[in-house]
Amino acid sequence: MTQQLLVRYDSFDRAAFDGDAENRSNAGVSLLQLWRGDGSHWALFGINDADKARDWLDKTAALGHGPSEHHFLETA
Structure with missing residues (x-):
């Protein structure tokens, strides 16, 4: 099964998002x-390792530019 991560950003900073690309890559998180829409940005990521993805989410939240909500998904 393929794992994915769906996130919502209420406040989206494109420069910070783009600047975090290497950190996402190192965590096995790739933008799909x-x-x-409606004042929010949504991103769908493919993930290789859910634990690394959770660590990446924790780090981005600590830096103040993490998503407002997130959901781990698997293909059915």
């Missing part, structure tokens, strides 16, 4: 799709 980015949407915006």
Whole structure:
């Protein structure tokens, strides 16, 4: 099964998001799709390791530019 991570950003800083690309890559998190609508941005990521992805989420939250909510998903 493929694991993915869906996140919502209420406050989105494109420069910070782009600057975090290497950290995402090191955590095995790769951007699949980015949407915006209704004042929020949504991103769908492919993940290789859920624990590393959780660590990345914790670090981005501590730095103040993490997502407002997130959901781990698996293909059905």
